[in-house]
Amino acid sequence: MLLGFTYAALAIFAIGVIYRGWKIAKMPVHLRWELAPVPHEKGKSRYGGSYFEEYEWWTKPREKSLLNEVWYMFLEIVFLRGVWEHKRPLWFFTFSFHFGGLYLPAASVGMMLLSSIPGFSLLGRWAVSLLGPGYLLGALGIGGLLYRRATDPEVKAFGSFATFFNLFFLLFIYLSGIYAMLPIEAFAGQITGFVKSLLFFNLNYTLSMPARIHVCSACLFLIYLPFTYMMHFVAKYFTYHEIRWNDKPMQRGSNMEKEVQSMLGQKVSWSAPHIMGEGKKTWVDAATEDVKK
Amino acid sequence: MSKVLRIEEMSKDRDSSLVELNKEKLDPLPAPYDTVEARKKWKTISNEKKEQVVCNLDGFVALGLPQPKDEKEEKIAVDKFISGLKKLLTKENNWSFLQPLTLSLEYCAKCQTCNDACPVFVESGRNDLYRPT
DSSP: OHHHHHHHHHHHHHHHHHHHHHHHHTSOOOOOOOOSOOTTBTTTGGGTOOGGGSTTGGGSOOOBOHHHHHHHHHHHHHHOHHHHHHOHHHHHHHHIIIIIIIIHHHHHHHHHHHTTSTTOTHHHHHHHHHHHHHHHHHHHHHHHHHHHHHHOHHHHTTOOHHHHHHHHHHHHHHHHHHHHTSSHHHHHHHHHHHHHHHHHTOOOOOOOHHHHHHHHHHHHHHHHGGGSGGGHHHHHHHIIIIIISOOOOOOTTOHHHHHHHHHHTSBOOOOSTTTOOTTTOBHHHHHHSOOOO | OOOOOOGGGGGSOOSSOSSOOOGGGSOOOSTTSOSTTTSOOOOOOOHHHHTTBOOTTTSOOSSOOBOOSSHHHHHHHHHHHHHHHHHHTSHHHHTTTHHHHHHHHHHOOOOOTTGGGOHHHHHTTSOGGGOOO
16 A cells, blocks of 8 residues: 555656646746846856857857856755855755755665666665765754744744745654664665565565655655645746746747747736726737827 | 834835835945935925825835725725736736746745845845845
């Protein structure tokens, strides 16, 4: 039954993430705000520059740096660069939670899966050695974030029931994981066996009751996650790549031009006196007509 | 940092401003406007004018919204505001800003990391009324 529940949780998680990501990707093109720096601007990103600075830029090929962009993403995703630069008092705890509580367990599960490949069984033992420190760091991070949410006046006023519920939920997962890992030798064999059972649809596995509770709580979290703002791990891809960094110019005949033209042909229902759209005027109509005084 | 404001405070005391802006507390501007004396004097709104236009957020008039005369007019104004908010979330009325707005509304974790990126918030002396979240 636990195996079936885990499959269901993984399926709901995958469908939820894909659906919400698709919804964001399907949103119409937006009008760019010239936000800087753009990391892929070769030689210019360090001062927030742009290809627009080039004389007759439209006659020259764009020079981009993928390496710069990937490096920026690495620092942001792994080390939470934005928080380090703009909200440093929060950085230690949020880094502990993200790196320890999310990335290490994810790497651990990945290694357990790989350990199923003949010749790679050693990865299974190493995988569990990541899980313990991960859960400890995760619990430390969550504890610190709870403390900050409860005491820092700048964040305290913006904590909702959902904020605290999510933090306590995660704390429960980490603490149940730490408890389930004792003794660690038994846990290592059990959890690696369970992950392999998932991979090969094998009902022949053993999990202690604390480990079952831990796995159940993690599965419930996976089911819940796609419906919350914790989906920011997907949303951030679009926030960075579409909104902050998509500086592609609109060229004649391009897909972007076609999409913008299509959007401009939509009817607006704004009813303010200077628009009076009422569902009859298009964006082009509203922008090109004289405003009656 | 100024007093922490809650959204429900906007509907409480309408006879006085939600926040009082003070030139001395604003972030200094570059020279030669880096002294309080060098900044232009702010016009204060007369009591008569306050009864005609809405200015009870910070004592300034930005949009020239008329003060509702009675509960019926107030309800019309509130309904229009809510209708406008809903339109902002449709592609027909707001395709040009829909993706940035939706991403902010749905995925903001309220961590306050973006505060320093907002020049209005920073220049106001970190006045809570202008907090981006």
